[in-house]
Amino acid sequence: MKKRKDRKRGVSDAIKRRSKPKAVVALASLSIQRCFTQAGLDPLDAIRTIRTDSKITDTDGKTVFEMNGVEVPENWSQLAIDILVSKYFRKAGVGKAGHETSIRQVVKRIAQTLRIAGEEGGYFDGQNGTTFEAELSFLLVNQFGAFNSPVWFNLGLFEEYGITGSGGNFFWNPTTGTTEESKNAYEHPQCSACFIQSVDDDLMSIFELIRNEARLFKYGSGTGTNFSRIRGSMEKLSGGGTSSGLMSFLDVLDRGAGATKSGGTTRRAAKMVCLDADHPEIRDFVNWKMKEERKAAALIAAGYSADFNGEAYRTVSGQNSNNSVRITDEFMKAMQSDGAWKTTSRTTGKTVETLRARELWKTIATATWSCGDPGLQFDTTINRWHTCADTDRIHASNPCSEYMFLDDTACNLASLNLVKFLKDDGTIDLDSFRHACRVFIIAQEILVDHSSYPTARIAQNSHDYRPLGLGYANLGALLMLKGVPYDSEEGRALAAALTAIMTGEAYAVSAEEAAHLGTFHGFDSNRKTMLNVIRKHQEAAEKISTEALPVEIAQAAKDAWKKALNLGQKHGYRNAQVTVLAPTGTIGLLMDCDTTGIEPDFALVKFKKLAGGGQFKIVNQSVPQALSNLGYPAEHIREIVHHILENQSIEGAPYFKAEHLAVFDCSNRCGEKGTRFIAPMGHIRMMAAVQPFLSGAISKTVNLPNETTVEQIEAIHLEAWKLGLKAVALYRDGCKLSQPLSTRADESPVTVKAGRKRLPAKRRGVTVEAEVAGHKVYIRTGEYEDGKLGEVFIDMHKEGAAYRSMMNCFAISISLGLQYGVPLSEFVDKFTFTRFEPGGIVTGHPNVKMATSIVDYIFRVLGMEYLGRTDFLQIKPALDLLGSTRAVSEHPEVTEAGEGDAPLCDSCGNPTVRSGACFRCLNCGSSTGCS
Numbered sequence: 014m015k016k017r018k019d020r021k022r023g024v025s026d027a028i029k030r031r032s033k034p035k036a037v038v039a040l041a042s043l044s045i046q047r048c049f050t051q052a053g054l055d056p057l058d059a060i061r062t063i064r065t066d067s068k069i070t071d072t073d074g075k076t077v078f079e080m081n082g083v084e085v086p087e088n089w090s091q092l093a094i095d096i097l098v099s100k101y102f103r104k105a106g107v108g109k110a111g112h113e114t115s116i117r118q119v120v121k122r123i124a125q126t127l128r129i130a131g132e133e134g135g136y137f138d139g140q141n142g143t144t145f146e147a148e149l150s151f152l153l154v155n156q157f158g159a160f161n162s163p164v165w166f167n168l169g170l171f172e173e174y175g176i177t178g179s180g181g182n183f184f185w186n187p188t189t190g191t192t193e194e195s196k197n198a199y200e201h202p203q204c205s206a207c208f209i210q211s212v213d214d215d216l217m218s219i220f221e222l223i224r225n226e227a228r229l230f231k232y233g234s235g236t237g238t239n240f241s242r243i244r245g246s247m248e249k250l251s252g253g254g255t256s257s258g259l260m261s262f263l264d265v266l267d268r269g270a271g272a273t274k275s276g277g278t279t280r281r282a283a284k285m286v287c288l289d290a291d292h293p294e295i296r297d298f299v300n301w302k303m304k305e306e307r308k309a310a311a312l313i314a315a316g317y318s319a320d321f322n323g324e325a326y327r328t329v330s331g332q333n334s335n336n337s338v339r340i341t342d343e344f345m346k347a348m349q350s351d352g353a354w355k356t357t358s359r360t361t362g363k364t365v366e367t368l369r370a371r372e373l374w375k376t377i378a379t380a381t382w383s384c385g386d387p388g389l390q391f392d393t394t395i396n397r398w399h400t401c402a403d404t405d406r407i408h409a410s411n412p413c414s415e416y417m418f419l420d421d422t423a424c425n426l427a428s429l430n431l432v433k434f435l436k437d438d439g440t441i442d443l444d445s446f447r448h449a450c451r452v453f454i455i456a457q458e459i460l461v462d463h464s465s466y467p468t469a470r471i472a473q474n475s476h477d478y479r480p481l482g483l484g485y486a487n488l489g490a491l492l493m494l495k496g497v498p499y500d501s502e503e504g505r506a507l508a509a510a511l512t513a514i515m516t517g518e519a520y521a522v523s524a525e526e527a528a529h530l531g532t533f534h535g536f537d538s539n540r541k542t543m544l545n546v547i548r549k550h551q552e553a554a555e556k557i558s559t560e561a562l563p564v565e566i567a568q569a570a571k572d573a574w575k576k577a578l579n580l581g582q583k584h585g586y587r588n589a590q591v592t593v594l595a596p597t598g599t600i601g602l603l604m605d606c607d608t609t610g611i612e613p614d615f616a617l618v619k620f621k622k623l624a625g626g627g628q629f630k631i632v633n634q635s636v637p638q639a640l641s642n643l644g645y646p647a648e649h650i651r652e653i654v655h656h657i658l659e660n661q662s663i664e665g666a667p668y669f670k671a672e673h674l675a676v677f678d679c680s681n682r683c684g685e686k687g688t689r690f691i692a693p694m695g696h697i698r699m700m701a702a703v704q705p706f707l708s709g710a711i712s713k714t715v716n717l718p719n720e721t722t723v724e725q726i727e728a729i730h731l732e733a734w735k736l737g738l739k740a741v742a743l744y745r746d747g748c749k750l751s752q753p754l755s756t757r758a759d760e761s762p763v764t765v766k767a768g769r770k771r772l773p774a775k776r777r778g779v780t781v782e783a784e785v786a787g788h789k790v791y792i793r794t795g796e797y798e799d800g801k802l803g804e805v806f807i808d809m810h811k812e813g814a815a816y817r818s819m820m821n822c823f824a825i826s827i828s829l830g831l832q833y834g835v836p837l838s839e840f841v842d843k844f845t846f847t848r849f850e851p852g853g854i855v856t857g858h859p860n861v862k863m864a865t866s867i868v869d870y871i872f873r874v875l876g877m878e879y880l881g882r883t884d885f886l887q888i889k890p891a892l893d894l895l896g897s898t899r900a901v902s903e904h905p906e907v908t909e910a911g912e913g914d915a916p917l918c919d920s921c922g923n924p925t926v927r928s929g930a931c932f933r934c935l936n937c938g939s940s941t942g943c944s
Contacts, residue, residue, distance in 0.1 A: 267333050592708045613680055
């Protein structure tokens, strides 16, 4: 592969060659204007707060966290409150209470610490510092934006409360001009969540990486590495003999990640493994997870649980990382022409094997079709947009694939809630949006040298290159509120313009900071490269469609990049990178976003948490407002919303106009009768629209229907490359053994008829045995000649007589209802998610793994067996329990009830759902991702 410069000119050598930036005419202070606040008024005093309780329960209903009498904003949801209190309130060493009790304390320690650090670092004077603290406080407490979780966890604990903790990380000491080991954990806290680390073709380097990965996993951060420097299994060792090869070491690293417990939990580590397409073991790497799936299948067939967290999947390797193949333009041209592709020795550079490029391309697509891995990273495209190419190439990414930069670097993330900048008249407040970008970029820049890092090399590089990761969330909700379809030219143009404004403004601020404080250390040696990349961004902004956008938004995007380029040519830049689009898992929920990152709406209906425990079903908050913005009167909106609640889909709603259907399209089909969803290429085109305006890349997994073919995956991969994406990850629904294939049921819904239809004297049925929270439950059914359900028997023979009798009477009433024509779907919709004891973990059933009650469990099973419902299953079925295909849907929904290959939440044990390339919990807000 011709992409790789010799890494002798890598980051470590660049450190040795670095020099201080050239002298600049320093500004007196960075200027911070007031946009949201007034001088003399504390924004924390302006919010309306309430005293309430926070309680999180596990799947058994047992309390895993509780704190009473906390002060929180009145308009925050219970889930946002639970995240704030359970995750971000400091639990020890705080005043008389011993812990934080108010949103005021949390926001103050973050904003005030950044203000003080900014003043001490020379960013601004006292007046501008006071304004900065007020504006940042407003943005945080009103959910306009949020930092990644480590900032909320760690920042300000030393300054506000004198909390220290043990040291061991490394930070930049401006007094000595060197990196030093920290003496305590919080004077220089770890504030980044995304890391890229290097590894050499050396045994000690490999095991040092294992050590460093464990340190990052321990504190909940994620890391990515390109392993292409490690020699293949056919290559010789210097001391004689043959290497055990790359795959043997990847297996060791995978086991290490799987064994690392974050805080004593079973959380899956956040880890990315990259490999160049010319590595001698590339085919083994591509097929790694697919082959492990076959082993898992054999174990499942032998009776082991198919749950991702069960014995089968714990036994096989390759389950603790996202895998990506690095593809160059050279490879893509060989693939298109059906040319040869050579793998090369890591030690000699000689050809090891000659393959057909198209054969390897299909092998990648087949593996992706089979298990969702590997993803693709387009190496040439990534490095074409690289601002520091004269230091080294970009070799890898963080686990979620949005942060792509030099090896041994870190990135702190922050995201803006786009919906907060939408005015009542439906226009976007561009001035407020630009101002928020400015405030957060300055805050993130201050964090770079105030923070510590897990290795001295990462601390040094973070100081020298200062990469930042500002992004946004709630794009899907914003488009819906504006009545703009996600998969449309107008939707893509608006997303592109907003992304351009965000990144252009961020680089302009970075240039102002460079004028005041000096450029990043690596700028001089990369000046030409970086300015060329900024010009590419600016040229892309000039091409944003003015026909699909309001003139002022399109012009704002163009102006932002003109300003960024002009200021950069004059002053240089303080930061090598400024933006990414992260999955915004936990912090998206903290900001009460309906949609995460760049994603469209996942579903029109979600479950809202109640303060006293439990949850109820609601229509996403953006739907009624979007209907109003489209001109629907209040009485029509009420009926449309009622239809959505009953059917989980807007299709067929009364008064709803067909021309508005596309506005409410989601990632997946909604409801049992829903037919519409955003096609895979709709996701690819949206990513392609915003990619030219990001420093990094986009964390997003493109969900594919189960019926997607290998050839279609090849076509999507090809189009992603042609459209200029830096990376793409696909997931075909049902591809993993923990979420097996599904087919459609032939039956149509039962209609209500007068009179009772009795069952034949001799009838078929199914018997299902399982345990719900340790209670044995037998479900037996009776069927009509056509296979439709006609009766239900429920037996819990070890329970008390009263309980058994009540369940028997309940089963009789359901059976009579069915025989008198009540559709089973009515019972399923009414009784699933009912919550009472006993409820919790389900063992013995291949598809239902959690239930909120015995009744909930019963109707999940009946809905699956006789209606083909898969939306409430934790694991999607391939066949019903008797081997029949009659009861399964061709297009299984993946809903917020859980996903087949998703890990259980490490905090509360509930199922998680996908968030970009990672997972998040909708019960407590935990995330396996970077934010």
